[in-house]
Structure formats: structure tokens, C-alpha cells
Amino acid sequence: MSTPTRSELARSTTYLRRQLAALRHDHTELLGASRAAVVAHYDGHALPLSVLIDTLDQLGQLPEYEPQLAEELLTGPLPLAGRRIA
Numbered sequence: 001m002s003t004p005t006r007s008e009l010a011r012s013t014t015y016l017r018r019q020l021a022a023l024r025h026d027h028t029e030l031l032g033a034s035r036a037a038v039v040a041h042y043d044g045h046a047l048p049l050s051v052l053i054d055t056l057d058q059l060g061q062l063p064e065y066e067p068q069l070a071e072e073l074l075t076g077p078l079p080l081a082g083r084r085i086a
Helices: 006-042 050-058 071-075
Strands: none
Touching: 006 050
């Protein structure tokens, strides 16, 4: 096994620093959204999780969800679009 060169180590370090910065950013976004959801719940907002759901969606981490809708809703006047129903 060969010893890595300085340039390889520099590239790896740069890559890892960028990954760490991205993780810190995502953590900050999620923490802020979580706190906002708790405050909205305490304040009695109708949809306190909306900020958290939107943040998860922006980060590409919103889980897939297919609500079980009655046939009347599917054929009714409301068009269904998007990944979630709020």
C-alpha cells in the first residue's frame, strides 16, 4: 500500500471540510425549523409542523407519504398536487 501524496491529502481534506460545512448547515437549518415548530405549537398555530416539513423538503429529506384518501376526495373539485397535503 502506497503512502498518499500531499496533493491527495489536500484534496481529501478539502472534500471533508466541505462535507462538514454542509452537515453543519443542514443541522442548523433543522434545529431552527424544529424550534420554530415548537414555538408555533405553543402559540396554537393551526399547522405548527409546516416550517419543519418545508425545511425537510428543501433538504430532500421529506419521507414519501401517500395518504389514504376516500374516493370522494379523489374525484372531488380539489386538485391534488405536490408531495404532501396540508
